[in-house]
Structure formats: C-alpha cells, structure tokens
Amino acid sequence: MFSLLAILAVSLLSASAIQVTSPGGTKGWTNDGSQSIAWQSVSTDPSNFTIVLTNPNRALMPNDNQILKALVSTNAGSTTVDPPAMGWPAVGGSYRVNLCKSSEDLNSILAQSMEFNITAAAVKSGASSATAATTATSPTDSGTASGDAPAPSKSNAAFQIGAPTGFVGALVLLCGMLA
Ligand SMILES: *[C@@H]1O[C@H](CO)[C@@H](O)[C@H](O)[C@H]1NC(C)=O
Ligand SMILES: *[C@@H]1O[C@H](CO)[C@@H](O)[C@H](O)[C@H]1NC(C)=O
Numbered sequence: 001m002f003s004l005l006a007i008l009a010v011s012l013l014s015a016s017a018i019q020v021t022s023p024g025g026t027k028g029w030t031n032d033g034s035q036s037i038a039w040q041s042v043s044t045d046p047s048n049f050t051i052v053l054t055n056p057n058r059a060l061m062p063n064d065n066q067i068l069k070a071l072v073s074t075n076a077g078s079t080t081v082d083p084p085a086m087g088w089p090a091v092g093g094s095y096r097v098n099l100c101k102s103s104e105d106l107n108s109i110l111a112q113s114m115e116f117n118i119t120a121a122a123v124k125s126g127a128s129s130a131t132a133a134t135t136a137t138s139p140t141d142s143g144t145a146s147g148d149a150p151a152p153s154k155s156n157a158a159f160q161i162g163a164p165t166g167f168v169g170a171l172v173l174l175c176g177m178l179a
Helices: 001-013 129-134 156-176
Strands: 020-023 026-028 035-040 050-054 065-073 078-081 090-100 105-112 115-121
Touching: 020 105, 050 105, 065 078, 065 090
Parallel strands: 026 115
Antiparallel strands: 020 035, 035 078, 050 065, 050 090, 090 105, 090 115
C-alpha cells in the first residue's frame, strides 16, 4: 500500500514543476506557533494547492496526514501555516509536507518536501522571543545592570528568528532567480 502510494507520488511529482524549498533537510520546523513553507513553481503549475503534513512513523504522527492549509496560491511562493487544532505532532524526524491538488484529492501530490525534523521550541514562555527580537527590550525591574544587552548569538534566539529570516531569504532567492 505504501509503496503503491510512493510510486503514485513519484509519477505525479515528475508531472509538476513545483518544488518545495523549505522545510526539508536542515530547514526544519519547531513545535511552537506558525511555521513557514517556501516553494518554486512555473506558470503551467496549478493555480492553488493544499498543504499536508505527513509522517510514515505512526509513533510520531498517529494520523496519516494533517491538512494544514487549503487553496494556497501557487504564485505566492511561500506562506505560513498555523499549528493544527491539536497542536504540532510529536517532536522527531521523517516529517514531510506534501503539496496536494486539493483537500478532496490528497493522493494527487504536486510536490513533496525533503524529510525534516520538528524540534521542540527552545522557549515555551508567554514572552515570545520572536517578539522580543523585533521590539526594543522593555525595561525590567530586576536588579541586573541595564547595559547588559541580551547576547544576540544565543542559540535559542538564533533558532527562534531563524524561521522568518529563512522565509525572507527564500523570497530573496526566489526573486533573484526570477529576475
Ligand atoms: C533530525 O533529528 C535526528 C535525531 O532525531 C538527528 O539525528 C538528525 O541529525 C536531525 N536532522 C537534522 C537535519 O537536523
Ligand atoms: C484551484 O485550482 C484548481 C485547479 O487545480 C482550479 O480548478 C480552481 O478554480 C482553483 N480555485 C481557486 C479558488 O483558485
């Protein structure tokens, strides 16, 4: 059953020019908040598709797949997807996103990402580090010296701002290729 689907997927992939550029490989997702997807396409591709999260590992993802967003405009080149109602599935590897023809036809896969990991978000507190990174640091009433600026190279902070940075980077890359 699975190999049949795989063959079907591969044959459909070769008929489409859409390519998922992110997530995949080292460009993974976290389990905290919206995550970004970027792709490349040509004018002959369908005008829209449905984004589905999959994982063959049932221990990580008990359901076959999870529709994340329908009727995504192909021309957009990238989008963000909100977590499913039940939240992101378990942290781990072998996740993929499929770009499917429609939410009624999930077997028609236009493009499939490389495998990627969903990792635990570094910060789970209400104070989003993404917000903290883009706004001026608010004064705290703690006893620490005010000149003690947060280290920008902290791995947690770098990972948190990595998604939007990669998103912009993908757009820049895409624009560069189209120019
Ligand atoms: C994905 O996670 C596994 C451990 O679960 C790790 O070995 C692997 O290097 C990770 N892959 C990437 C691309 O980060
Ligand atoms: C979505 O794409 C299909 C073709 O795959 C097309 O028939 C349909 O009109 C499109 N819908 C919208 C809302 O763009």
